[in-house]
Amino acid sequence: MLKSEEFVKFIESWGTMGVLWGINRSMARIHAFMILSENPVDLDEISKALYISRGNASMCLKELRNWGVIQRVHISGERRDFYVIEPDVWKMFFRIAVERKKREFDPALDTLRQLIAEKDSKKVKKVSDRLQRIEETFSTFDRILNKFLENEKTSRIMIEFFKNFAPR
Amino acid sequence: MLKSEEFVKFIESWGTMGVLWGINRSMARIHAFMILSENPVDLDEISKALYISRGNASMCLKELRNWGVIQRVHISGERRDFYVIEPDVWKMFFRIAVERKKREFDPALDTLRQLIAEKDSKKVKKVSDRLQRIEETFSTFDRILNKFLENEKTSRIMIEFFKNFAPR
């Protein structure tokens, strides 16, 4: 399961898309490599296959684990650590969504609200109306996302709804 | 409407969030500045207020126009170009979504499909099943997004649905 031209293309393309998720190229390439691997992989294999230093590979694996998109597994009789991807693709999506929201959306919404709450400014009506509209939009978005992420079951229901709404 | 502490904070925070949208700090800061401006702004004003070179400001404005989140307006009697934000916040959201999808999601989905279509590989069942599941997930996501973005009216309907589903 290695090294056809398409595999390389997939790994690099996944790497590019990684930016969409806010993860860096190496992380995404490692993730792609793991998707294409039949068996659990170890640091050495990754390092050699993708021409990445062990140090970097180690840091990327740690970060991928933080994001919850891969897991460390133990193989009896083996001393090394092995890794597998989170097998549930939607779950993988959610985890990324949660992480990004927490890191970048929430603080921005906070600041927006603070700005609106601010009393003594020389705010012009036009601008405060605009801020109000933005806050409403963000807030709606926030509620939808929270609803979506609140538990497994809710997510599944929403996905099913979506599938019907936009059938193949 | 300038330079309270909160305004600066808002601008910088918006700048951070910009990364979420795949736009760089300067672009996002300029956008934030424009949100807070009562009247159309020009290049010079931006450059001075945000301590950005005119060259950079010019490039950022161009890019923001490409994304469709700001518009150039003409003010009679004025020689300079002026700019305003897209006033419809949801529309702004959509434009960013469309752009990002086009740039980063679509190519990845393409590659994924190519990889699946590939005939003569030594693909292991486990891996091809996994790829199949990923394709399904991505494809569903793609259809939802397309549905959402296909026209103004559909978007509005979906937003209304969401608002009811996740009320304030």
Place this chain on the structure above:
DNA sequence: CTATCCTTTCAGTATATACTGAAAGATATT
């Protein structure tokens, strides 16, 4: 037509981000 005002371009430079590899830290093996 030419001077003035404004915008854009882009080579060079600065800054931020990612990566390497050697050393230290862990954990298992004998």
Place this chain on the structure above:
DNA sequence: AATATCTTTCAGTATATACTGAAAGGATAG
């Protein structure tokens, strides 16, 4: 407890990304 195997850390370095400012390119005014 010494050795071997594997992982993590991090200072230094490389690479990628963003920014500057001077020069060229337009547009309008006189």
